[in-house]
Amino acid sequence: MTVQKIISPVDGSVYAERPVATPREVSATFAAARDAQKAWAATPLDVRIAYCLKALDALLAMRAEIATELTWQMGRPIRYTPFELNGVEVRTKHMAKIAAASLAPLDSGLENGDSGAHRWISFEPVGTVFVVAPWNYPYLTTVNSVMPALMAGNVVVLKQSDQTLLVAERFQQAFDAAGLPAGVFQHIVMTHDQTAEVISSRLVDLVAFTGSVAGGEAMERAAVGKFLPINLELGGKDPAYVRPDAKLQFAIENIADGAFFNSGQCCCGIERLYVHEAVYDDFVGGFTEFTKSYVLGDPTDQATTLGPLARARQAAFVREQIDAALRAGATAHLDPKSFAADKPGTPYLAPQVLTGVNHQMSIMTEESFGPVVGIMKVRDDEEALQLMNDSRYGLTASLWTEDLDAATAIGARIETGTVFTNRCDYLDPALTWTGVKDTGRGASLSPLGFHALTRPKSWYMRKAPV
Missing domain, CATH: 3.40.309.10 (Aldehyde Dehydrogenase; Chain A, domain 2)
Structure with a gap:
């Protein structure tokens, strides 16, 4: 059995280790996500938002444990780690506040002339969003994609860095505590090669990656010829x-x-x-x-x-x-x-x-x-x-x-x-939140963050002439 180990920078000890998913487990995880997506997308927006806010409350209730885990996993001083969840709270609540307006159809009005056609553009969920998150601000970078993706009607599979594996488990605990339907949010422990295979096999519909330029290049290589959208937030100077x-x-x-x-x-x-x-x-x-x-x-x-x-x-x-x-x-x-x-x-x-x-x-x-x-x-x-x-770079x-x-x-x-x-x-x-040049492409946060996790769909609706 292959395992991933968290080597704590505090003292070089193995802080935790988790088994890497087997091929069967990988297939089952992404199949469950796809099976859950249509029902989740049909769930009213206010209900989807309510689930996310309940999960936020569950995360905040774990603040003390999360702070200690963060310090041991990635070395940030304990005087600061409790406050990463402050940003998670602010961002989640802001996204909940703007979700309805951000996802509302763009009404283009009636067509000029006598057709009387009504025209609008809706923002549809893409399906399964694969969030590949880093270790440096593991809760903040994860929440930027996970919460708006779920609010928009997508299902999410989260892969956390091997340095901060316990973060994914905390998110899972929070969504489970909120009663989120099975398959809507899942986390998985995978190697880089397995991650590339998931992308090249197109088991997902969109990838949201935060990490190094080299990591972003690997994502794009895996997606060559698959026409798979990849949101990239990469390095900076x-x-x-x-x-x-x-x-x-x-x-x-x-x-x-x-x-x-x-x-x-x-x-x-x-x-x-x-x-x-x-x-x-x-x-x-x-x-x-x-x-x-x-x-x-x-x-x-x-x-x-x-x-x-x-x-x-x-x-x-x-x-x-x-x-x-x-x-x-x-x-x-x-x-x-x-x-x-x-x-x-x-x-x-x-x-x-x-x-x-x-x-x-x-x-x-x-x-x-x-x-x-x-x-x-x-x-x-x-x-x-x-x-x-x-x-x-340009962040x-x-x-x-x-x-x-x-x-x-x-x-x-x-x-x-x-x-x-x-x-x-x-x-x-x-x-x-967006970058230029080798810092990446795509956007998170704000209404544009919702648009980056959806696809536009145009509507032209008119009655047939009498």
């Missing part, structure tokens, strides 16, 4: 630009949080910084001092503000990025030895601030997904804009300024899915 009129301390504290929260393991975390020359020295000095206040250590300790990375190999990758930048002439502003818990060969990695960096260095061009940020000095808005756009970009007109003008020219001003590393459920 999100920039921030600090203009000379920014409130400096406010920018320092918020950008640091955007760069180092969750040990930098955020899809929309700040990974590269461009600071106007007029405030560059003050910013770098203040940013470095603020970063020194982080407490790297055991994430089960309430005093810890920076936990280990989820996987030792990821920490090794970030260390090599930093070392490569230093070999190429970058300057490190923090001594890892000042963070006692930093230990090479382990997931415990001290935060780092680098200057003297450029776009010939991986640290400024390739996703780090760790607690490091490179800072470059720029002359003006034009240079900052050119550098922000010099990336194969979010943040601008720090008191001039909202300037921010609007700059933002209009940034190649990104979301523009923030005086905020970063944040999802607003009223806005669509």
Whole structure:
């Protein structure tokens, strides 16, 4: 029997293990989903929403257990893990609020002329939605697709990362507690090869994937020639630009949080910084001092503000990025030895601030997904804009300024899915979450998130002439 093991970054122990589904179990899971879909789609929308809200209540009732599990599975400090469910609650309730309007038919009115035909476009469920979710924010990334997919009349099969397998079980427990009909929501433990086989065999009708660019490429390879829609939210190298009129301390504290929260393991975390020359020295000095206040250590300790990375190999990758930048002439502003818990060969990695960096260095061009940020000095808005756009990624970009007109003008020219001003590393459920370039395609949240999980159907209805 093949099993998947959760290797805890806290101490390297096996926190949990689960058997991988057999071929028969895979077939049965997706057959059950397909069998349940038509009856679920015929269930009134308000009833579908009510099930989702009951499941939310069940999840919230597990907050303490979920917080502890999250810390042990992926290393986020226990002082923060209880609050991931806050975002789950906000997003679910917002999606419930807008579902009816988002899924309402678009009425095109009567046809011009004498036919009297009534025309509209409805949004139909696609069928079975296969959600392949990551480990870094496993509840938040999962809820973005699962809840609107179910509200829209789809059935869902969830595959969680092998780093956070228990998250899928918690969702299953919540939907079971809500009394959701059998087959409407299921979770499954599968290998990458099995996942590819499910897609290439077209056992599903839509894939919602959040993960790496390499993972997205694998999804597309599996779907070649199958005409299967795949929503992809992939890697990022999100920039921030600090203009000379920014409130400096406010920018320092918020950008640091955007760069180092969750040990930098955020899809929309700040990974590269461009600071106007007029405030560059003050910013770098203040940013470095603020970063020194982080407490790297055991994430089960309430005093810890920076936990280990989820996987030792990821920490090794970030260390090599930093070392490569230093070999190429970058300057490190923090001594890892000042963070006692930093230990090479382990997931415990001290935060780092680098200057003297450029776009010939991986640290400024390739996703780090760790607690490091490179800072470059720029002359003006034009240079900052050119550098922000010099990336194969495009999820979010943040601008720090008191001039909202300037921010609007700059933002209009940034190649990104979301523009923030005086905020970063944040999802607003009223806005669509989307990326450009290698960051992916498709959308979640907002009414567009519902549209991404449905298919349009046109209606032309007229009476025959007398």
